[in-house]
Amino acid sequence: xxxxxxxxxxxxxxxxxxxxxxxxxxxxxxxxxxxxxxxxxxxxxxxxxxxxxxxxxxxxxxxxxxxxxxxxxxxxxxxxxxxxxxxxxxxxxxxxxxxxxxxxxxxxxxxxxxxxxxxxxxxxxxxxxxxxxxxxxxxxx
Amino acid sequence: xxxxxxxxxxxxxxxxxxxxxxxxxxxxxxxxxxxxxxxxxxxxxxxxxxxxxxxxxxxxxxxxxxxxxxxxxxxxxxxxxxxxxxxxxxxxxxxxxxxxxxxxxxxxxxxxxxxxxxxxxxxxxxxxxxxxxxxxxxxxx
DNA sequence: CTTGCCCTTGACCCGTGGGTCAGGGATTAG
DNA sequence: CTAATCCCTGACCCACGGGTCAAGGGCAAG
Numbered sequence: 001x002x003x004x005x006x007x008x009x010x011x012x013x014x015x016x017x018x019x020x021x022x023x024x025x026x027x028x029x030x031x032x033x034x035x036x037x038x039x040x041x042x043x044x045x046x047x048x049x050x051x052x053x054x055x056x057x058x059x060x061x062x063x064x065x066x067x068x069x070x071x072x073x074x075x076x077x078x079x080x081x082x083x084x085x086x087x088x089x090x091x092x093x094x095x096x097x098x099x100x101x102x103x104x105x106x107x108x109x110x111x112x113x114x115x116x117x118x119x120x121x122x123x124x125x126x127x128x129x130x131x132x133x134x135x136x137x138x139x140x141x
Numbered sequence: 142x143x144x145x146x147x148x149x150x151x152x153x154x155x156x157x158x159x160x161x162x163x164x165x166x167x168x169x170x171x172x173x174x175x176x177x178x179x180x181x182x183x184x185x186x187x188x189x190x191x192x193x194x195x196x197x198x199x200x201x202x203x204x205x206x207x208x209x210x211x212x213x214x215x216x217x218x219x220x221x222x223x224x225x226x227x228x229x230x231x232x233x234x235x236x237x238x239x240x241x242x243x244x245x246x247x248x249x250x251x252x253x254x255x256x257x258x259x260x261x262x263x264x265x266x267x268x269x270x271x272x273x274x275x276x277x278x279x280x281x282x
Numbered sequence: 283c284t285t286g287c288c289c290t291t292g293a294c295c296c297g298t299g300g301g302t303c304a305g306g307g308a309t310t311a312g
Numbered sequence: 313c314t315a316a317t318c319c320c321t322g323a324c325c326c327a328c329g330g331g332t333c334a335a336g337g338g339c340a341a342g
Contacts, residue, residue: 002309004318014319019300034308036319056262057255060299097259104256108249114198115245118238121197143339145288153330155289160330175338177289201329289338295331301324308319 006039010047017047024064025050027071045074057104062096147180151188158188165205166191168212186215198245203237 003014017037020026026046030038039047049070053063063070144155158178161167167187171179180188190211194204204211 002319013300015302016300018321023299032308034319036308054299056258057252058259061297097262101256101259104252104259108252108256111198111245111249111252115242115249117197118199118242118245121238143289156332157330159291164329173289173338175289177338195329283342285340285342287339290336292334294333296329298327301326303324304322306320308317310315310317312313312315 001039001041001044003037003039006037006044006047009044010051012047012051020047020050020060023060025060025067025070027067042071042074046070049074058096058100062100066096142180142185144178144180147178147185147188150185151192153188153192161188161191161201164201166201166208166211168208183212183215187211190215199237199241203241207237 001009003017007014007017017026021028026043029043030040032038050063054060142150144158148155148158158167162169167184170184171181173179191204195201
């Protein structure tokens, strides 16, 4: 299967597939004798996992870090024997996921603070609850 | 006052000041006969307001859109007569602030969803509560 | 006058996840 | 055989808020 079809099959673009490959997220697929990428069904399975995890909020870098385990993850069939199974990851390398969750939490908190500060400035009656952080700048990490 | 001192006075760098000016956020300051920027105390006041608002989470673009009103805002003294006064903006052009708050809210919600999805995948016992959005990708706009 | 710091503009760098050419080869249908 | 698609690599583009470097000119003190 060539790149265009593979991309379409997982809802991506050829560019994205080459990009994942370049970032070490995907094992380089076989090539036809003319040099065109040729994706096997197994490759597609890994690709689907990658897209899934990216969709879940993991970054390309996160996945590059656990690229070696992705084929294993992809090899796991949907397991109809256990419908109560976890969302799907769980095996992925929980450390990565945990770190990403922590990063998301931190970002959410930062944005929430910014929003509240803005809202406090906007609202004429913050009932003296507002924290009034005087130091104006330094809002980005 | 030359750019280095002005920058130091508001806790920024010369580069940042030139950047604000270039983005139309700051009125171009006077120049010495040799072409060096010369900041007046009024310029500094505007600068401080800009830094404050950026620190509150407004973007450079937001401020460029209301650049004309910033000097007015800067001209308002701290008003010791009304210690219950709003955070400081309020006058800024509430529409901009409201839009930024809405954008922040949207981003916060998006990140929260991502985090929850990740957490659901991590946690082996989501008690069949998990939404299972099968369409994997398309998480960033 | 010279030294040393400050200022000028312009241009490229960061990270994220690719999009969009550009120029050339491969594959496939008619 | 030819034309229409597809694919290849490499390179530059987006937003954000500046950081950093380069080459050249200004400014004050000794």
